[in-house]
Amino acid sequence: xxxxxxxxxxxxxxxxxxxxxxxxxxxxxxxxxxxxxxxxxxxxxxxxxxxxxxxxxxxxxxxxxxxxxxxxxxxxxxxxxxxxxxxxxxxxxxxxxxxxxxxxxxxxxxxxxxxxxxxxxxxxxxxxxxxxxxxxxxxxxxxxxxxxxxxxx
Amino acid sequence: xxxxxxxxxxxxxxxxxxxxxxxxxxxxxxxxxxxxxxxxxxxxxxxxxxxxxxxxxxxxxxxxxxxxxxxxxxxxxxxxxxxxxxxxxxxxxxxxxxxxxxxxxxxxxxxxxxxxxxxxxxxxxxxxxxxxxxxxxxxxxxxxxxxxxxxxx
Amino acid sequence: xxxxxxxxxxxxxxxxxxxxxxxxxxxxxxxxxxxxxxxxxxxxxxxxxxxxxxxxxxxxxxxxxxxxxxxxxxxxxxxxxxxxxxxxxxxxxxxxxxxxxxxxxxxxxxxxxxxxxxxxxxxxxxxxxxxxxxxxxxxxxxxxxxxxxxxxx
Amino acid sequence: xxxxxxxxxxxxxxxxxxxxxxxxxxxxxxxxxxxxxxxxxxxxxxxxxxxxxxxxxxxxxxxxxxxxxxxxxxxxxxxxxxxxxxxxxxxxxxxxxxxxxxxxxxxxxxxxxxxxxxxxxxxxxxxxxxxxxxxxxxxxxxxxxxxxxxxxx
Numbered sequence: 001x002x003x004x005x006x007x008x009x010x011x012x013x014x015x016x017x018x019x020x021x022x023x024x025x026x027x028x029x030x031x032x033x034x035x036x037x038x039x040x041x042x043x044x045x046x047x048x049x050x051x052x053x054x055x056x057x058x059x060x061x062x063x064x065x066x067x068x069x070x071x072x073x074x075x076x077x078x079x080x081x082x083x084x085x086x087x088x089x090x091x092x093x094x095x096x097x098x099x100x101x102x103x104x105x106x107x108x109x110x111x112x113x114x115x116x117x118x119x120x121x122x123x124x125x126x127x128x129x130x131x132x133x134x135x136x137x138x139x140x141x142x143x144x145x146x147x148x149x150x151x152x153x
Numbered sequence: 154x155x156x157x158x159x160x161x162x163x164x165x166x167x168x169x170x171x172x173x174x175x176x177x178x179x180x181x182x183x184x185x186x187x188x189x190x191x192x193x194x195x196x197x198x199x200x201x202x203x204x205x206x207x208x209x210x211x212x213x214x215x216x217x218x219x220x221x222x223x224x225x226x227x228x229x230x231x232x233x234x235x236x237x238x239x240x241x242x243x244x245x246x247x248x249x250x251x252x253x254x255x256x257x258x259x260x261x262x263x264x265x266x267x268x269x270x271x272x273x274x275x276x277x278x279x280x281x282x283x284x285x286x287x288x289x290x291x292x293x294x295x296x297x298x299x300x301x302x303x304x305x306x
Numbered sequence: 307x308x309x310x311x312x313x314x315x316x317x318x319x320x321x322x323x324x325x326x327x328x329x330x331x332x333x334x335x336x337x338x339x340x341x342x343x344x345x346x347x348x349x350x351x352x353x354x355x356x357x358x359x360x361x362x363x364x365x366x367x368x369x370x371x372x373x374x375x376x377x378x379x380x381x382x383x384x385x386x387x388x389x390x391x392x393x394x395x396x397x398x399x400x401x402x403x404x405x406x407x408x409x410x411x412x413x414x415x416x417x418x419x420x421x422x423x424x425x426x427x428x429x430x431x432x433x434x435x436x437x438x439x440x441x442x443x444x445x446x447x448x449x450x451x452x453x454x455x456x457x458x459x
Numbered sequence: 460x461x462x463x464x465x466x467x468x469x470x471x472x473x474x475x476x477x478x479x480x481x482x483x484x485x486x487x488x489x490x491x492x493x494x495x496x497x498x499x500x501x502x503x504x505x506x507x508x509x510x511x512x513x514x515x516x517x518x519x520x521x522x523x524x525x526x527x528x529x530x531x532x533x534x535x536x537x538x539x540x541x542x543x544x545x546x547x548x549x550x551x552x553x554x555x556x557x558x559x560x561x562x563x564x565x566x567x568x569x570x571x572x573x574x575x576x577x578x579x580x581x582x583x584x585x586x587x588x589x590x591x592x593x594x595x596x597x598x599x600x601x602x603x604x605x606x607x608x609x610x611x612x
Contacts, residue, residue, distance in 0.1 A: 024211035027202040049180040058177035060217025067213035090243035094416040110400040247569040263553040330517035333508040355486040364483035366526035370519025396549035
């Protein structure tokens with residue numbers, strides 16, 4: 001379905017390597033399932049450390065995972081020396097997030113040299129039934145050659 | 154500075170007990186420092202599991218913590234049988250989040266029976282210098298008596 | 307494409323009558339083209355009073371029209387005595403809005419008794435070529451029986 | 460209160476001249492009251508063409524005016540050859556907007572070469588009592604030398 005042309009033919013490996021360097025993705029138990037040009041899909045198994053007080057997946061956690069899905073969707077279209085920073089995002093929560101498994105999709109809506117506009121969708125799968133639980137719109141900024149966007153600790 | 158009158162005189166304990174039941178807050182290393190009527194302050198020490206690939210605090214993690222700060226700010230004004238769900242939030246990132254310590258403030262802007270509008274601010278403290286790194290606006294919904302907003306796992 | 311069941315079989319007339327009572331829609335030159343259950347489409351001809359300093363359709367004007375499109379999409383699903391207020395919306399601008407004609411779509415994503423989540427898309431049509439120029443996510447609140455939501459001037 | 464240093468000492472005149480070129484501001488009846496470095500204040504008298512069906516100021520109209528207030532706040536800090544485009548904004552509505560007069564404030568939160576983060580507040584003044592009716596966060600992009608950001612019609 002994707003109609004974007006990635007600048008870097010090696011984008012799938014580059015996205016996966018970058019993803020593997022994000023400690024936060026491990027902390028949240030995120031698995032990178034699919035990388036296409038302009039789109040990524042994550043899956044997460046329900047586990048207690050990312051829940052809130054009613055046992056739902058924490059809404060802020062849903063947003064954190066969608067933010068990364070949107071960021072990697074944007075990164076898939078960049079050149080190999082470019083990085084991504086999130087400018088802003090907004091999340092609407094459609095239903096409490098409760099399932100055995102969750103799927104998170106990040107997609108590029110509008111690529112650009114200065115800014116990339118993306119959207120994300122989160123789904124809970126419970127007893128084989130899938131339900132959308134959140135939606136996001138996010139603005140991403142490609143960056144290159146900024147000294148402060150390097151590993152720091 | 155707070156000019157709101159909480160419905161529940163025991164709101165400080167109620168917020169703290171609820172906070173202690175959120176596994177996600179432990180996962181992200183969040184400490185609840187201050188609870189006032191309509192305002193909470195969290196602090197977080199920099200630690201690797203909540204960082205992204207450059208060593209910054211993960212932007213989605215910043216938003217997840219601000220979401221909880223805004224939610225507890227709203228909860229501080231509610232009656233003792235009421236709970237909070239996040240309707241939506243938007244975060245703007247002002248600078249990469251890098252410090253030894255982070256402070257997160259959540260404040261009620263407009264209380265209401267059906268919806269509570271809140272705002273959040275995140276700061277990084279590095280070498281004794283504090284810098285705002287993100288801002289949030291969030292809509293919270295007080296709920297009471299919904300069967301699905303109970304511990305589920 | 308719509309899969310929503312409206313509560314009021316007369317929803318198309320009700321939406322049109324309400325639309326005709328909005329002075330702002332006349333001021334902005336908005337035409338209500340299509341009303342379906344959970345969806346409306348507006349068209350606008352380019353005209354100088356709604357432009358900004360470069361001759362583009364004013365971004366805030368684009369958002370104002372999308373807000374109404376989302377609001378009427380939500381209203382199409384309500385009972386005949388219910389009204390709609392906008393809780394919040396967010397707009398991302400994808401390209402400067404410049405065309406002979408503009409199309410605005412508002413759609414319900416998630417209906418609800420307390421809140422209705424909607425999304426909007428704005429397109430510019432220039433020399434027969436259509437281009438998306440903005441996207442919106444908006445939260446709408448159905449209301450009934452509030453004294454202040456009545457004609458006031 | 461402003462602590463920003465404008466690049467262009469003539470910023471007040473430049474903002475006013477640009478404002479006067481926006482047809483949309485005339486259409487909405489906006490008066491530019493105050494220009495400071497990083498801040499502008501608009502006032503609007505209540506008039507029927509910008510209302511919705513209950514006689515309130517149209518929410519989308521409130522947002523359109525706040526968008527311009529935020530844009531001009533950002534523009535006040537730019538060099539004389541730079542222009543502003545809105546990247547995105549989000550508005551939360553706090554109360555129906557009904558007054559004899561409205562005040563709109565736009566302020567820079569974080570200036571930047573690539574992006575300027577701003578916030579806006581809208582107030583209704585009725586019988587001498589002022590009430591906040593909306594808040595906005597907006598991202599603005601300074602631009603220079605783009606052929607498409609020139610008067611086109």
